[in-house]
Amino acid sequence: MSFDIAVMQIFNGISLFTILVLMALGLAIVFGLMGVINMAHGELMALGAYVTYMVAHVFERHLPSLMGVYLFFAIIMAFLVTFAFGWILERGFIRFLYKRPLDTMLATWGLSLVLQQAYRSIFGAQEVSVPMTKWLTGAWDMTEGIQIPLNRLFIVGLTILVSLGVYYLLFKTRWGLRIRAVTQNRAMSGAAGINTNRVDAMTFALGSGLAGIAGAVFTMIGSTNPLTGQLYIVDSFIVVVFGGVASLLGTFVSGFAIAQAQTTLEFLLSGSMAKVAILLMVIVVLYFRPNGLFAARVRQ
Amino acid sequence: MADTILAVTGLTVSFDGFKAVDDLNLSIDKDELRVVIGPNGAGKTTLLDMICGKTKPSAGRIEFKNADLTKLSEYEITRAGVGRKFQTPSVYDDLTVLENLEISYPKHRGVFGSLFFRRTREIGDKIRAVAQDIYLQDELETKAGILSHGQKQWLEIGMLLMQDPELMLLDEPVAGMSARERDLTADLLARISKGRSIVLIEHDMEFVRKIAHRVTVLHQGKVLSEGSMDQVQKDARVIEVYLGM
Amino acid sequence: MRWLSKGELFGYLSLAALLFLVFPLTLDPFRLNLISKYLCFALVGVGIVLAWGYGGILSLGQGIFFGTGGYLMAMFLKLEASGKELPDFMVWSSTETLPWWWEPFHNFFFTILSILVIPALFAFVLSYLVFKKRVGGVYFAIVTLALALTLTVLLVGQQGYTGGANGITDFRSVMGWDITSDESKRVLYFIHVVLLFAVMGIGAYIIKSRLGKILIAIRDREDRVRFSGYDTAMFKAFAFTVGALFAALGGAMYSLQVGLITPTLVGAVASIEMIIYVAVGGRLSIVGAVYGALLVGFAKSMFSENFPTLWLFFFGGLFIFVVVFMPNGLAGVLDRFSARKKGQRESGLNAVPERTKA
Numbered sequence: 001m002s003f004d005i006a007v008m009q010i011f012n013g014i015s016l017f018t019i020l021v022l023m024a025l026g027l028a029i030v031f032g033l034m035g036v037i038n039m040a041h042g043e044l045m046a047l048g049a050y051v052t053y054m055v056a057h058v059f060e061r062h063l064p065s066l067m068g069v070y071l072f073f074a075i076i077m078a079f080l081v082t083f084a085f086g087w088i089l090e091r092g093f094i095r096f097l098y099k100r101p102l103d104t105m106l107a108t109w110g111l112s113l114v115l116q117q118a119y120r121s122i123f124g125a126q127e128v129s130v131p132m133t134k135w136l137t138g139a140w141d142m143t144e145g146i147q148i149p150l151n152r153l154f155i156v157g158l159t160i161l162v163s164l165g166v167y168y169l170l171f172k173t174r175w176g177l178r179i180r181a182v183t184q185n186r187a188m189s190g191a192a193g194i195n196t197n198r199v200d201a202m203t204f205a206l207g208s209g210l211a212g213i214a215g216a217v218f219t220m221i222g223s224t225n226p227l228t229g230q231l232y233i234v235d236s237f238i239v240v241v242f243g244g245v246a247s248l249l250g251t252f253v254s255g256f257a258i259a260q261a262q263t264t265l266e267f268l269l270s271g272s273m274a275k276v277a278i279l280l281m282v283i284v285v286l287y288f289r290p291n292g293l294f295a296a297r298v299r300q
Numbered sequence: 301m302a303d304t305i306l307a308v309t310g311l312t313v314s315f316d317g318f319k320a321v322d323d324l325n326l327s328i329d330k331d332e333l334r335v336v337i338g339p340n341g342a343g344k345t346t347l348l349d350m351i352c353g354k355t356k357p358s359a360g361r362i363e364f365k366n367a368d369l370t371k372l373s374e375y376e377i378t379r380a381g382v383g384r385k386f387q388t389p390s391v392y393d394d395l396t397v398l399e400n401l402e403i404s405y406p407k408h409r410g411v412f413g414s415l416f417f418r419r420t421r422e423i424g425d426k427i428r429a430v431a432q433d434i435y436l437q438d439e440l441e442t443k444a445g446i447l448s449h450g451q452k453q454w455l456e457i458g459m460l461l462m463q464d465p466e467l468m469l470l471d472e473p474v475a476g477m478s479a480r481e482r483d484l485t486a487d488l489l490a491r492i493s494k495g496r497s498i499v500l501i502e503h504d505m506e507f508v509r510k511i512a513h514r515v516t517v518l519h520q521g522k523v524l525s526e527g528s529m530d531q532v533q534k535d536a537r538v539i540e541v542y543l544g545m
Numbered sequence: 546m547r548w549l550s551k552g553e554l555f556g557y558l559s560l561a562a563l564l565f566l567v568f569p570l571t572l573d574p575f576r577l578n579l580i581s582k583y584l585c586f587a588l589v590g591v592g593i594v595l596a597w598g599y600g601g602i603l604s605l606g607q608g609i610f611f612g613t614g615g616y617l618m619a620m621f622l623k624l625e626a627s628g629k630e631l632p633d634f635m636v637w638s639s640t641e642t643l644p645w646w647w648e649p650f651h652n653f654f655f656t657i658l659s660i661l662v663i664p665a666l667f668a669f670v671l672s673y674l675v676f677k678k679r680v681g682g683v684y685f686a687i688v689t690l691a692l693a694l695t696l697t698v699l700l701v702g703q704q705g706y707t708g709g710a711n712g713i714t715d716f717r718s719v720m721g722w723d724i725t726s727d728e729s730k731r732v733l734y735f736i737h738v739v740l741l742f743a744v745m746g747i748g749a750y751i752i753k754s755r756l757g758k759i760l761i762a763i764r765d766r767e768d769r770v771r772f773s774g775y776d777t778a779m780f781k782a783f784a785f786t787v788g789a790l791f792a793a794l795g796g797a798m799y800s801l802q803v804g805l806i807t808p809t810l811v812g813a814v815a816s817i818e819m820i821i822y823v824a825v826g827g828r829l830s831i832v833g834a835v836y837g838a839l840l841v842g843f844a845k846s847m848f849s850e851n852f853p854t855l856w857l858f859f860f861g862g863l864f865i866f867v868v869v870f871m872p873n874g875l876a877g878v879l880d881r882f883s884a885r886k887k888g889q890r891e892s893g894l895n896a897v898p899e900r901t902k903a
């Protein structure tokens with residue numbers, strides 16, 4: 001019995017984990033590679049969620065026969081829309097702030113307020129949710145006492161797929177090579193004929209697009225309201241910082257650790273005390289490893 | 301040896317397995333002006349970084365007047381009497397030349413000391429004297445950020461002079477200077493080396509010949525050769541390293 | 546080195562005229578009380594100028610200190626308002642006896658002392674440890690943000706001791722002196738303004754002292770300052786601690802004058818709002834920060850009375866605009882304007898926009 005509870009518990013943690021990792025991957029790319037702290041990242045996630053909601057709506061009304069696959073379409077749309085939006089943001093004002101990381105935090109926080117109000121004006125303050133796809137309802141009965149909802153399995157698979165995709169993109173393609181070159185030596189890359197402005201915009205847009213996917217995934221486990229992004233932004237930051245900004249693997253592991261710790265503690269303590277315990281734990285760990293868990297010793 | 305001011309023994313540091321400085325021994329006398337030369341990556345700057353506390357060594361001792369510097373933090377090392385000038389001039393761009401020098405004055409370094417600090421005549425005189433030394437007497441009210449590259453180098457040396465250190469570590473003080481500025485700097489070094497020890501990194505052999513008492517050649521984190529400029533230049537190993545033969 | 550530049554002098558004098566004469570003579574009690582509310586944030590702002598503008602330390606958790614000051618004061622006020630009874634919210638959440646750590650707050654002087662000591666002490670210990678570890682910049686900002694969040698969660702969760710999400714309210718008097726009448730609010734207003742000028746004076750003194758120069762030096766090149774023989778962590782911790790102390794005073798005045806304190810005033814949103822007051826007024830100008838608090842506070846009241854939905858658009862847009870295009874706020878703009886008029890190239894510390902690392 002207690003084993004069953006433990007397994008279910010881990011699976012509860014896993015849905016939080018998928019959101020946190022997708023959010024944190026985007027943040028880690030933007031922060032780790034560009035040094036930009038995007039406080040509006042949560043609102044970009046909400047944007048992805050609202051796009052998913054709209055796509056579901058359109059399918060429901062005009063293409064009801066295709067409702068079974070709307071999700072795939074929605075995920076792609078969520079990515080593309082937030083990607084494009086991220087591009088505009090980078091060109092619009094982020095690029096003026098590269099030398100001023102603290103100011104970037106403030107300006108993007110201002111942006112998050114504007115977006116929240118925009119969502120409220122367009123979609124209302126109420127929560128909206130999408131219809132569950134039929135083939136994802138139901139659960140996989142692993143054993144007698146353990147049931148794992150199919151939609152959870154789906155998002156875990158999706159998260160792993162996206163993470164691998166990001167890894168491939170950054171480390172195995174020419175485009176990823178260019179991004180890493182620019183972040184390591186801007187002047188030299190420019191001299192080598194890389195269009196650094198374009199790379200900056202692409203990188204920021206990619207990070208934003210990942211938030212969009214996180215938003216699409218979020219619609220499968222919760223309802224969206226204008227403040228949804230706020231729920232995850234600080235946690236995602238903590239995941240990034242905890243894992244070490246420059247490490248994708250670190251992000252992945254710390255996302256898992258924090259999500260599991262959170263859900264487990266929530267199970268044992270009250271929700272608020274769990275949160276307090278996590279935050280304090282992370283602060284203590286960071287005190288002893290200020291560069292995160294996965295930082296290498298580098299010559300300054 | 302009674303007049304040794306700095307004794308480095310068995311100093312080692314590695315970054316990710318790469319030994320930038322490897323079991324290095326070095327000793328500097330009182331009032332000596334030592335020049336450290338060596339090809340790029342020989343570990344010259346890393347050596348200075350470890351003496352002044354910027355980098356912590358993995359092994360070895362750095363004895364300065366009976367204190368082991370490896371156990372102190374940067375500000376304690378500075379207070380013990382070691383001054384460091386960096387390769388790229390680092391001065392406070394938003395402050396004036398006068399304020400740059402004043403901040404370096406070695407008293408009232410505590411929070412409350414600095415809160416109730418008043419510029420006395422004595423301090424004012426000292427600032428003016430140092431400014432004179434570093435050829436910036438007419439620039440006292442200028443923001444450091446708009447000084448020329450050479451002037452910034454001088455200002456940073458002046459900031460060290462304010463501290464009156466017994467040991468000065470200078471990393472390429474004439475880099476990026478015009479010929480005339482180089483000559484002035486050589487004069488400056490000759491003047492300020494009286495009564496203190498200086499360890500200086502330099503690439504310009506002309507300049508080294510002009511000022512050095514003794515020269516230490518580093519290569520791959522170790523001392524390759526040591527002696528007067530003439531001795532060093534005749535050393536077969538040095539020639540091999542520099543000319544790749 | 547002059548004690549005050551012309552622009553600063555004008556700023557201080559005009560502010561004194563506004564606060565001591567114009568507002569008290571022209572505004573009705575309701576509006577004057579609103580001004581008091583803005584001034585609470587002005588107190589916080591002066592501290593932010595020191596820590597952020599000069600020390601380069603951005604705290605996204607000033608609400609922690611504001612809130613601590615506010616709650617400490619509220620505990621005293623609540624106990625006095627409750628007389629011999631248990632505070633009402635404790636009764637509602639069936640706390641049966643007064644917790645021991647509430648007891649000392651029957652005493653007004655203990656309360657004042659705790660407001661001056663507890664937040665500052667916490668700020669000092671936290672920041673010194675963190676700065677000693679060389680954690681700074683955005684990491685410090687995130688740590689403070691996380692702490693603000695933690696404290697909010699804690700305050701909401703421990704309803705029986707803290708009043709939960711509703712906070713603590715319903716205050717009546719300070720040592721028998723009724724604080725709810727218009728008359729006494731007016732007296733409090735003047736006390737507040739005097740306090741504000743005292744705090745501004747202390748802040749200005751710090752900035753003009755050698756310590757102020759060292760803070761600028763640390764902001765621009767911390768490593769170099771270490772090699773000039775300074776324990777930079779101590780200086781940064783000092784700036785942060787003074788900031789926390791001023792914030793705590795602001796919070797205490799808030800409880801006293803507005804008559805309530807809630808967890809929202811502690812949280813991330815409130816904390817970041819406090820930053821924008823300073824960003825608008827000018828992060829390098831003490832008097833600018835006070836004007837910033839007044840202007841933004843006033844704008845907020847105007848909007849929420851007339852167009853509540855537009856407020857966030859305006860506020861967020863203002864935030865972006867100021868940070869991107871006016872990094873030194875209104876004070877910076879005025880400074881540059883007057884400098885150009887005089888035909889100078891640069892004027893004082895207040896005209897260095899681009900290179901400010903923060």
